[in-house]
Amino acid sequence: MVRCGSPLKLTIVNDCPSTIWPALQPSAGYPVLGRGGFALNTKSHVSIDVPNEWHGRVWGRTMCSFSGGKGSCFTGDCSGKLECGGSGGATPATLAQLSLHTSPTGKSSYTVSLVDGMNLPMTITPHIGGNAKGPGDSTVAGCRIPNISNLDCPEHLKVKRGNEMIACKSACQAFRTDQYCCTNQFNIANTCKPTEFSERFKKACPKASTYAHDAVLHHCDEPNEIKIIFCHV
Structure with missing residues (x-):
């Protein structure tokens, strides 16, 4: 895999009014990040170091109950496990689709997909040197509505x-x-x-992909942080 010039962090932020359970699924051949899933309290965040190159998806699970790492979620459930370990999630769920550090220049691409339905508002923002803008098509992707009831x-x-x-x-x-x-x-x-x-x-979330050939893909040259924010308004 390509080693890029700057380290990259994936930061997941919960701006929702209650706990959510983010999940991460790598594409084939890439490692599981963040144990594949965890609880994230309201108004808190987690930053995860990304390896040289990573492709995969991130989503949020809601209304979960776990004991000993096993349980269930009302939305986004991954086979009843807290740590998804590479398992996919149940639909409907809002998905962040990421291709990070995929070329010698470190270019990353990202989109928020509602192709499989929606359970939480979500945005993705690349950061370069601490700023939310940088070279390339560095724009916020996703859906900035307060909550699912606004859809x-x-x-x-x-x-x-x-x-x-x-x-x-x-x-x-x-x-x-x-x-x-x-x-x-x-x-x-x-x-x-x-x-x-x-x-x-599309009306509620013009910067998200809403059907299979809806090409809403953003790019950023060598970001040092990608922020995924749930319930970002």
């Missing part, structure tokens, strides 16, 4: 706990059609198009 989610896509909406499904998860999932004849850019449902996500 215009159709009733039949809502995931509820009692009367409270705790997540919003994607149309693919709800209806399982080729058109909504961008599969088979819809699996190319010319046929995979936004739908009435993905447009609701």
